[in-house]
Amino acid sequence: MTSLSAAAGNVPALSIVDLKKRYDNGVEALKGVSLDVEPGDFFALLGPNGAGKSTTIGIISSLVNLTSGSVKVFGVDIATHRDAAMRLIGLVPQEINFNLFEKPYDILVNYAGFYGTPRDEAGPRAEEELKRAQLWDKAFMMSRTLSGGMKRRLMIARAMMTRPRLLILDEPTAGVDIEIRRGMWKTLKEINTAGTTIILTTHYLEEAESLCRNLAIINHGRIVQQGPMRALLAQLDVEGFLFDIDGELPAELPVIEGTTLIATDPHTLDLDMPRAMDLNRVFEALAAAGIRVRSMRTKSNRLEELFVRMIAAPAATSTEASA
């Protein structure tokens, strides 16, 4: 730890307070987003198309003007100290935006030069980044000849040239096949382990799950859920059932360890239990208490429903009736 970072104490890598964005055409893309990302974190902003992910990223990286609210990067306010904040950030946009007729090595060195790194320093750094991205053997080939996965790794290597403390990636793996995705995940994990805070947006739950420690879920410009990935997965691991009961329920319901059982009306029981648990245990306990189950159905988990809606294609609206 350097004395600088020690002095910074617990300053969040990113702190967003009540961020709102209304585009010129009247679209309210963000309706009051608040977020904190801790230094060193690997954080996912998860949400469906149109949720407001790119707008949020655009504002943090000063490509989009905010309407109201505040954004601080390691304590530096982007509104009052834009350039200082920008120096802390590396951005990997969703679309490939380097010159395909340049060589990877030149792309990296020129990019660093643009941000004020002298060429004799940028050269060794480009070599280091290209090696980490497993692109060193392609360093002096035309970028056009790189595969899709290599091009994306090159975008990450370029963003790392300025030694950002916060690396931001907007849907880094959208539309790429699973093998390329895994390769990128590995690269990103290494960068994070080496100390760079990472924020990425994604609409793949699987991606957030395999990479991130913390996440926020955004939908229609609002944060609908925020916290540790583990806590979210634990919630997803609960299964709910409704039992229709024959006859009267006893005054006292049986206690079944690890589950929550309540009567929602005199003929219906509502049960939440871990997904891994055996339903036979529940039936034995109910039978022992003289409760006869006539029928049962799964109670859809609200969070799960949310995910189904989020992960579904945007065109797939109002098809709930067919579920």
Ligand SMILES: Nc1ncnc2c1ncn2[C@@H]1O[C@H](COP(=O)(O)OP(=O)(O)O)[C@@H](O)[C@H]1O
């Ligand atoms: N430049 C823009 N002008 C007007 N509306 C926009 C613009 N960019 C995005 N939007 C709208 O803002 C909302 C959020 O978009 P965006 O932030 O791109 O979402 P995401 O990245 O999660 O898919 C959408 O309704 C989108 O149509």
Ligand SMILES: [Mg+2]
């Ligand atoms: Mg987007």
